[in-house]
Amino acid sequence: MPTIALVGAGNVATHLAHAFARKGVEIRGVYSRTMASATALAESLHAASYAAAHLATPTDSLDLLADADVYILAVKDDALPHIAAAWPESKRGRVVLHTAGSVAMDVLAPAAEHYGVLYPMQTFTKTGTVDFSKITAFVEGSDAVALHALAELAQLIFGNCQPLSSADRQYLHLAAVFACNFVNHMYATAYDLLSHHGIDPSCLLPLIAETAQKVERTTPREAQTGPARRGDRNIVAKHAALLTDETDAATIYQTISDSIMRKYNA
Amino acid sequence: MPTIALVGAGNVATHLAHAFARKGVEIRGVYSRTMASATALAESLHAASYAAAHLATPTDSLDLLADADVYILAVKDDALPHIAAAWPESKRGRVVLHTAGSVAMDVLAPAAEHYGVLYPMQTFTKTGTVDFSKITAFVEGSDAVALHALAELAQLIFGNCQPLSSADRQYLHLAAVFACNFVNHMYATAYDLLSHHGIDPSCLLPLIAETAQKVERTTPREAQTGPARRGDRNIVAKHAALLTDETDAATIYQTISDSIMRKYNA
Numbered sequence: 250m251p252t253i254a255l256v257g258a259g260n261v262a263t264h265l266a267h268a269f270a271r272k273g274v275e276i277r278g279v280y281s282r283t284m285a286s287a288t289a290l291a292e293s294l295h296a297a298s299y300a301a302a303h304l305a306t307p308t309d310s311l312d313l314l315a316d317a318d319v320y321i322l323a324v325k326d327d328a329l330p331h332i333a334a335a336w337p338e339s340k341r342g343r344v345v346l347h348t349a350g351s352v353a354m355d356v357l358a359p360a361a362e363h364y365g366v367l368y369p370m371q372t373f374t375k376t377g378t379v380d381f382s383k384i385t386a387f388v389e390g391s392d393a394v395a396l397h398a399l400a401e402l403a404q405l406i407f408g409n410c411q412p413l414s415s416a417d418r419q420y421l422h423l424a425a426v427f428a429c430n431f432v433n434h435m436y437a438t439a440y441d442l443l444s445h446h447g448i449d450p451s452c453l454l455p456l457i458a459e460t461a462q463k464v465e466r467t468t469p470r471e472a473q474t475g476p477a478r479r480g481d482r483n484i485v486a487k488h489a490a491l492l493t494d495e496t497d498a499a500t501i502y503q504t505i506s507d508s509i510m511r512k513y514n515a
Numbered sequence: 516m517p518t519i520a521l522v523g524a525g526n527v528a529t530h531l532a533h534a535f536a537r538k539g540v541e542i543r544g545v546y547s548r549t550m551a552s553a554t555a556l557a558e559s560l561h562a563a564s565y566a567a568a569h570l571a572t573p574t575d576s577l578d579l580l581a582d583a584d585v586y587i588l589a590v591k592d593d594a595l596p597h598i599a600a601a602w603p604e605s606k607r608g609r610v611v612l613h614t615a616g617s618v619a620m621d622v623l624a625p626a627a628e629h630y631g632v633l634y635p636m637q638t639f640t641k642t643g644t645v646d647f648s649k650i651t652a653f654v655e656g657s658d659a660v661a662l663h664a665l666a667e668l669a670q671l672i673f674g675n676c677q678p679l680s681s682a683d684r685q686y687l688h689l690a691a692v693f694a695c696n697f698v699n700h701m702y703a704t705a706y707d708l709l710s711h712h713g714i715d716p717s718c719l720l721p722l723i724a725e726t727a728q729k730v731e732r733t734t735p736r737e738a739q740t741g742p743a744r745r746g747d748r749n750i751v752a753k754h755a756a757l758l759t760d761e762t763d764a765a766t767i768y769q770t771i772s773d774s775i776m777r778k779y780n781a
C-alpha cells in the first residue's frame with residue numbers, strides 16, 4: 250500500500266485524507282501555504298486516531314514536506330502550475346497527482362517522472378461526511394507507475410474508478426457545473442423570489458428532493474415537466490411579466506424556457 | 516368529513532384521490548373528458564380497497580358527475596375557465612377547488628358559491644408514491660365555507676397547510692419552475708454533454724443527490740460553489756469555448772455564470 254502526503258488542506262484534501270486514513274493508508278505529511286491550515290488537517294487526522302495516520306506532519310514548505318510514495322495535490326486550479334514549478338528535485342521520482350477537473354494532466358510534467366489525475370465526481374463541503382463508496386473516480390496516468398498507484402488508491406475508497414483523458418475530463422467538469430453549480434443557482438433564485446414575497450423558502454425542499462430523486466428512476470428527458478415543456482406560452486409570458494423587476498431572474502427564465510421549448514419542440 | 520369528487524384523472528388527481536381515500540375520505544366520483552381515464556382512476560381506487568372509496572363512479576359528463584361536498588378540479592390550467600363555464604347549476608352550492616399554481620382563485624367565481632384553491636408544492640409523476648406528509652399545501656378560499664372545507668381536507672393528508680393569496684401563489688409557482696423544471700433542464704444538459712462524449716451520465720447521480728441534500732443543511736447562498744462563484748474567469752472562458760458547437764448549452768452557460776458572478780460580486 251503506497252504512503253501519501255497531501256498538498257493542500259481544503260475540503261477535497263481533508264475528505265480524501267480522512268477517507269484514505271480510514272482505510273489504513275499512512276498519511277505522511279500535509280502541506281499548506283499557511284501553517285495553521287496544514288496543522289488543522291494534520292491534527293484532525295491525529296484526533297481521529299486511525300491506525301496509520303498518526304505520522305502526518307504539517308508544513309508550509311514543499312521542501313520540508315514528508316517523504317511519501319504518492320503526493321496528492323488538492324489545491325486551487327491556478328496554484329497547480331506554481332506548485333509544479335516549485336516541486337522539490339528530491340521528490341521528482343515519486344508519483345504526483347492532482348484532483349482538478351479542468352486542468353490537464355500535463356501541468357505536472359515539469360515536476361515529476363510519474364504523474365496523473367484523480368478526479369472525484371462530487372462536490373465537497375467542509376462539514377458533513379462524504380460517502381466515497383458511491384462516487385466515481387476518473388483517473389489518468391502518465392505511465393504504468395502512476396496508473397498502478399492510481400488504481401491501488403482509487404479502489405480503496407471509491408465505488409467506481411474509470412480512466413478518462415484530460416480532454417474528456419473537461420466535459421465532465423463542465424457537466425458537473427451544470428448539474429451542481431447551476432442547479433444550486435436555480436435553488437438560490439427560487440429562494441430569493443419567495444423571500445422577497447414573504448414566503449418561507451423551505452417549502453421548496455420536498456420539491457427539490459423529489460426532482461433530484463426522479464432522475465435516479467428515469468432520465469432527465471422523461472422527467473421534464475412544467476409550462477415550457479408543455480409549450481404553455483401563456484404561463485411563460487405571465488411568469489416573464491412577474492419578473493420584470495428582477496433582471497437576472499428574468500433573463501434566466503427566458504433563456505431556459507426557450508431552450509426547453511426548443512429541445513422538446515414544445 | 517366532507518365527501519369528494521375529482522374533476523380530472525391525471526397525475527395530481529390520481530395522487531390526491533388515493534391520499535384522501537387512504538385517510539377514509541369517500542371519493543364519490545371521477546370525471547374526465549375521456550371515459551377511459553375516468554374509469555382507470557376509479558378502478559385503481561376500487562382495486563386499492565380503501566374503507567370508503569368503493570363508491571367512486573367514473574363519468575365523462577360533468578352533469579352526471581356524482582354528488583359530493585367538495586369538487587377538486589385537477590386539470591390543465593387552460594381547461595379551468597371552460598369547466599367553470601360548463602359547471603352544472605345543480606352543483607353551484609357545493610365547494611369547488613382547483614389545484615393550479617398559476618391560475619387565480621376567481622376563475623371559479625362563475626361556477627360556484629364557495630370556491631378556493633388547494634395547491635400542493637410538489638411535482639407529481641404517474642409512478643412512485645407521494646409522501647404528502649412532507650408537502651406544504653397552500654390554500655385560498657372565497658368564504659368561510661370554502662376555507663373550512665380546505666382546512667379539514669388539507670390537514671388530513673398534508674404535513675403543512677398555509678394560506679396564500681392568488682397574487683402570491685404566482686410567485687410560488689414561478690419559484691417551483693426554477694427549483695424543479697429548470698433544475699431538471701440543467702440535469703438534461705449535463706446528461707447530453709456526457710453522452711455526446713461517450714461518458715455514462717449516471718456518474719452524475721451522487722453529485723445531483725448531494726447538491727439537493729446540501730440545501731437541507733444550509734442555504735443555497737452558502738452552498739454555492741464552482742468557477743463562477745470563485746470568479747475564475749479562466750475556467751469560465753475555457754468552458755464557454757468547449758460549448759461553441761452546442762448553442763443552447765453555451766447560452767445557458769454564459770447567462771447563469773454571469774448571474775452567479777454578479778450575485779456574489781465574484
